Amino acid sequence: MRPEDVRALALLLPEVVEAAHQGHPDFRLGGRIFATLWVEEERVVLRLTPDDQARVLADSPDLFAPVPGAWGRRGWTSLDLWDVDEAALRAVLLAAWRNVAPAALDGE
Template identity: 70%
Template sequence: MRPEDVRALALMLPDAVEGAHSGNPDFRVGGRIFATLWVEEARTVLRLPPAQQAACVAAEPDLFSPVPGAWGRRGWTSLDLDPCEEETLRAALLAAWHATAPAGLVAAYDPA
């Protein structure tokens, strides 16, 4: 996957907007970052619940890795874009959006 794929897929999510964080493009919902794009490194960093991060890392350790330090212990997870398939990227971005979006917004877009 390419950085422009991350941008396109992230901005398809409800109420997602692009911003900037530490000189990198980021994607926000409800004013909170759910993904940051590291273009030069061909990776994205996603905000996942720690249990979901652990499942992703266990299932696909060649793609997912915790961010070093306290951020990683809180669920922030790197996803390597070079070997990543579109389905994996879509699922990861959606999971990060779900973990970050206000509950009312999630409820409005999730089937009951």
Template identity: 50%
Template sequence: MSSNHFRRVALALPGAVEGSHQGHADFRVGKRIFATLGYPDDKWGVVKLTPEQQSVLVEAEPEIFRPVPGGWGKHGNTNVRLAKADAATLRSALGMAWNNVAPKASTKRRATKQH
């Protein structure tokens, strides 16, 4: 998986836009960040999960996911090793992260479109 593919998948989510903070590309919906590229380096991305979601993904796919070191990781921020992530796994993780921060009206629209 490349950083460009991560970017395309993130931007394909409803209302997602690319921004930047602390020198890293980030992806937002409703002004809230749900993913970041390039942290801690170009081999990684970050998805904003709940601690419970993080636990499930890290346990299921430890070669792909790990908690971000420090306090951010304790709150669910999760590193994604880009080289190990396949398209379906990445879409799932980014979708969860998007769902965690998207305005409730957006999540209802998305849920309706999936059924």
């Protein structure tokens, strides 16, 4: 997958807008960031729950890594794009989106 794939898939999610955070494109819902795209590095940083993070790290340790420090302990997770398939990217983008989505929008 490529950075433009992240952008396209993230913007398919309800009410998502693209903005910028520290010079990097990010994706937000209601002003809350759920993913930040590092275009040059071909990776995305996702706002997962610690449980979601543990699951993706166990399933694909070659693709995912916790962000260093306290952010990573809170669930923020880095995903390298070059070997991830579309289904996995969609799944983690949705998981990150759900972490910021109000219950009425999420439908759960």
